[in-house]
Amino acid sequence: MTNKSLINWIVTGVTLVFSISVSAQLQVVASGNIGMGTASPTESLHVQRSDGSARILVEELHATPQDRQLFKIKSIGNTKFSVENTGAGVDWAFANPGTGFRLSRQGSGVVEMEIFNNGNMLLAGALTQNSDINAKTAIAGVDTGEILNLVTRLPMNKWEYKDARGEAHIGPMAQDFYAAFGLGATDTGISSIDTAGVALAAIQALAEKNELLELKNQSLLVSMQQLQSGNKELQRENKALLNSQAQLLNNQQQLSAAYTDLKVMVIDLQVQAYSKGLLTNLD
Numbered sequence: 001m002t003n004k005s006l007i008n009w010i011v012t013g014v015t016l017v018f019s020i021s022v023s024a025q026l027q028v029v030a031s032g033n034i035g036m037g038t039a040s041p042t043e044s045l046h047v048q049r050s051d052g053s054a055r056i057l058v059e060e061l062h063a064t065p066q067d068r069q070l071f072k073i074k075s076i077g078n079t080k081f082s083v084e085n086t087g088a089g090v091d092w093a094f095a096n097p098g099t100g101f102r103l104s105r106q107g108s109g110v111v112e113m114e115i116f117n118n119g120n121m122l123l124a125g126a127l128t129q130n131s132d133i134n135a136k137t138a139i140a141g142v143d144t145g146e147i148l149n150l151v152t153r154l155p156m157n158k159w160e161y162k163d164a165r166g167e168a169h170i171g172p173m174a175q176d177f178y179a180a181f182g183l184g185a186t187d188t189g190i191s192s193i194d195t196a197g198v199a200l201a202a203i204q205a206l207a208e209k210n211e212l213l214e215l216k217n218q219s220l221l222v223s224m225q226q227l228q229s230g231n232k233e234l235q236r237e238n239k240a241l242l243n244s245q246a247q248l249l250n251n252q253q254q255l256s257a258a259y260t261d262l263k264v265m266v267i268d269l270q271v272q273a274y275s276k277g278l279l280t281n282l283d
Contacts, residue, residue: 082106118163129193147198148205150180171195 027035035041038048047054058070073079080095080102091106100116112124133139154177158170171190178187183194274281 118161120164120167127192131193142201144201144205144208147181147201151198151202154180 025037027039027041029035029039029041033041033043034045036045036047037050037054038046047056060068060070062068073081078095078097080093082091082093084091084106093102093104093106095102095104100114102111103113104111110124111122114122116122154172156170156172158168160166160168174190175187177190177194178184181194181198183198184191
């Protein structure tokens with residue numbers, strides 16, 4: 001037997017309005033909108049509560065596990081749903097414009113995140129990945145020199161994804177990266193955490209090599225300065241020797257001139273002695 005106090009049919013013009021209510025818990029109004037907890041639904045389905053218990057549950061109880069689509073939104077054009085914090089005045093929209101999946105804050109004027117149909121992802125800000133030491137285990141040091149050696153031998157190529165022709169990239173193949181470093185969960189993908197870690201380790205190794213080269217350079221610079229100082233001393237000694245040599249040459253020239261003068265004097269004396277009959281010949 002129907003309880004007429006709970007079920008009401010109301011005719012307004014030619015429109016039938018249906019309600020099940022103790023306090024208007026279910027309303028189907030003239031527009032076709034359905035209200036649950038409200039007598040004035042503003043949307044096709046409007047669920048409203050004021051005790052903090054408003055929820056929607058879709059539950060499949062079939063015992064066999066398998067892939068099931070339990071929720072779907074369909075529309076021609078940009079299809080979206082939003083999550084709004086009315087207290088903070090912040091509304092985020094999840095949308096499918098046809099080119100991918102978008103997540104954007106309403107009113108920001110930008111798309112904060114988009115995953116395109118080819119798998120590419122665009123972020124309007126920075127991506128921060130968890131690297132908290134408290135979330136890690138099996139922590140071990142690495143040989144940065146060996147990592148640098150592996151990086152120098154890692155094949156690098158320029159390439160395009162098959163489903164994104166015209167978008168060029170540079171980098172290693174995931175299989176080569178995995179074979180070299182054994183990092184990550186698969187040999188068909190590369191984690192940005194691992195590429196950053198490998199790059200930082202290689203940079204540290206390069207920094208160590210550069211430090212050693214700087215020390216060697218300093219040592220060579222000191223040796224060169226010492227050689228330059230020794231060369232200056234040799235130049236001073238060589239100059240002194242040249243001066244001594246010049247002095248000796250000058251002395252030799254003076255002695256040669258004195259000998260010539262003496263020889264002329266002896267000849268002159270011989271001539272005088274001969275003229276006086278003191279010498280019988282000039283030999």
